Amino acid sequence: MTPPSQHFDVLIVGSGLAGLSAALKLAETQRVAVISKGKLGEGSSGWAQGGIAAVLNEEDSFAAHVDDTLVAGAGLCDLAATQLVVQHAPETIAWLQQLGVPFTQENGHLHLTREGGHGARRIVHVTDATGAAVMQTLLAQVRLHSNITLLDHHMLVDLITSRKLGLPDAQCLGLYALDETTGKVLTYSASHTILATGGAGKVYLYTTNPDTATGDGMAAAWRAGCRVENMEFIQFHPTCLYHPHAKSFLISEAVRGEGGRLLLPDGTRFMAAHDARLELAPRDVVARAIDFEMKKGGFDCVYLDISHQPLAFILEHFPNIHARCLELGIDMAKQPIPVVPAAHYTCGGVLTDLAGRTDVANLYAIGETACTGLHGANRLASNSLLECMVFAQTTVQAIAASAPSAPVPLPAWDDSQVQDADETVVISHNWDELRRFMWDYVGIVRTNKRLERAAHRIALLKDEIAEFYALFHVTRDLLELRNLVLVADLIVRSAQSRTESRGLHFSRDYPELSAHAVPTVLSPEGPAPAHTSRLG
Numbered sequence: 001m002t003p004p005s006q007h008f009d010v011l012i013v014g015s016g017l018a019g020l021s022a023a024l025k026l027a028e029t030q031r032v033a034v035i036s037k038g039k040l041g042e043g044s045s046g047w048a049q050g051g052i053a054a055v056l057n058e059e060d061s062f063a064a065h066v067d068d069t070l071v072a073g074a075g076l077c078d079l080a081a082t083q084l085v086v087q088h089a090p091e092t093i094a095w096l097q098q099l100g101v102p103f104t105q106e107n108g109h110l111h112l113t114r115e116g117g118h119g120a121r122r123i124v125h126v127t128d129a130t131g132a133a134v135m136q137t138l139l140a141q142v143r144l145h146s147n148i149t150l151l152d153h154h155m156l157v158d159l160i161t162s163r164k165l166g167l168p169d170a171q172c173l174g175l176y177a178l179d180e181t182t183g184k185v186l187t188y189s190a191s192h193t194i195l196a197t198g199g200a201g202k203v204y205l206y207t208t209n210p211d212t213a214t215g216d217g218m219a220a221a222w223r224a225g226c227r228v229e230n231m232e233f234i235q236f237h238p239t240c241l242y243h244p245h246a247k248s249f250l251i252s253e254a255v256r257g258e259g260g261r262l263l264l265p266d267g268t269r270f271m272a273a274h275d276a277r278l279e280l281a282p283r284d285v286v287a288r289a290i291d292f293e294m295k296k297g298g299f300d301c302v303y304l305d306i307s308h309q310p311l312a313f314i315l316e317h318f319p320n321i322h323a324r325c326l327e328l329g330i331d332m333a334k335q336p337i338p339v340v341p342a343a344h345y346t347c348g349g350v351l352t353d354l355a356g357r358t359d360v361a362n363l364y365a366i367g368e369t370a371c372t373g374l375h376g377a378n379r380l381a382s383n384s385l386l387e388c389m390v391f392a393q394t395t396v397q398a399i400a401a402s403a404p405s406a407p408v409p410l411p412a413w414d415d416s417q418v419q420d421a422d423e424t425v426v427i428s429h430n431w432d433e434l435r436r437f438m439w440d441y442v443g444i445v446r447t448n449k450r451l452e453r454a455a456h457r458i459a460l461l462k463d464e465i466a467e468f469y470a471l472f473h474v475t476r477d478l479l480e481l482r483n484l485v486l487v488a489d490l491i492v493r494s495a496q497s498r499t500e501s502r503g504l505h506f507s508r509d510y511p512e513l514s515a516h517a518v519p520t521v522l523s524p525e526g527p528a529p530a531h532t533s534r535l536g
Ligand code: FAD
Pocket: 013, 014, 015, 016, 017, 018, 019, 035, 036, 037, 038, 040, 041, 042, 043, 044, 045, 046, 047, 048, 049, 050, 051, 052, 053, 130, 131, 154, 155, 156, 157, 196, 197, 198, 199, 208, 209, 210, 212, 213, 214, 216, 217, 250, 344, 345, 366, 367, 368, 369, 381, 382, 383, 384, 385, 386, 388
């Protein structure tokens, strides 16, 4: 027997920094459920290294932080979103300090490190494991709160909208979630639903992201009728550790911020040939330079060298990176670290306004799942954790200001016509195939031909997966694959519609920058990409 649906004031999907920040702020007045696949708190947030950008120094200014964000974003940042995030950064850091996050200090003040694209030292951090410290603090708080129900090992399958039920108005009424421990799909209703499911880095073969980053919120929002924006802008982090036994280990940009130099295998420093800002140029520039040098020289990797700094300095600033590298036989205090670029951040996502609202009423998106306009064509380092918290706050304010709706009876998940899958190899094969061709054809440098090839393969995979979804019981692997293929499709379609090179999107067929910067907006309603404005 399927249990009847449970009702909450607010459903939050995702227990990363965005989801937990919203939960803590909402729980003062609302009954909240946090639905999260895997273990509570799994996701990119806990892996964040470098830190959180905030103007906290008298020599720095909001205007300078805004300018650096706009320059990195290559003409596509939304000014209002950028100003909102930058101006709320200091109070956001103060909130984390009140909760007890032990930020690294120097001479009685917060230590500020530096990263690419920032004209000043403005990155607050907890040595080189900022995300872990922030998440530990927030997890301890949400566990204490009687208004927060934590539903870990529950995976969003799909949103339930009035339109899907044949009712008028496009509004979100709740969702279906797979209980990963029982395999049953449960129904939840709520006045408001927030998607905080993180990014989609797993669509690429090589990524710095954890396994949770499968674009689930973006795909579910699209199926529910939301537009997505700027999906072609996938950020490749320049320096992921290159080692056969290290999966997805990032070497923080702060290593370059504190003097790390990029070298070819023969020891030549090469960034001067690519950008006057050398190793501290924005990420798109550095990742493309590395890609260029690797292809030109036929190298498997390049090297990041900070061995000129004293051991004590390295241990003070990068204790975790030092320890992890040492485990793998690399002593960064004595030798350069082998590095390669890898997919790191999804700049695009579900199109929202300044309060996290999407095209569907009562449905919000925050964190990496959303496209708020802050990152434009390329995210500035350490602006993302900040965005999670600032938009959690504005979304909570919007929810608090709106009237709760009465619970609507929702239909239970119907799996009476499906059976257990006979051959799961189809799913694992399609996962591998998708990630490999996305890396080869839709990576750092793109061409029309490669994008066409990817589009062709995506169409085949979509058909196979739709058939599987219709015939068999859902599993986490199948649901993630279904979402990844849809997100891949949105990335490729967005890339195909951009006939210029801008920020993170570089096309050999259109190497020039157009005079007009236009965001890419795709709508589930229409066949053609709509270059339209934000919500409003
Ligand atoms: P996440 O933290 O990824 O959380 C997503 C949550 O959603 C998870 O709990 C996941 O389990 C859940 N979820 C996903 N799908 C479903 C589903 N279908 N059903 C239920 N739950 C679901 N940014 C910075 O600003 N500074 C940094 O120093 C920094 N360093 C980084 C280092 C690394 C290695 C990585 C990968 C990223 C880094 N970033 C950094 C980026 C930043 O960490 C992320 O953008 C940010 O943490 C995203 O937070 P989020 O809450 O949106 O998503």
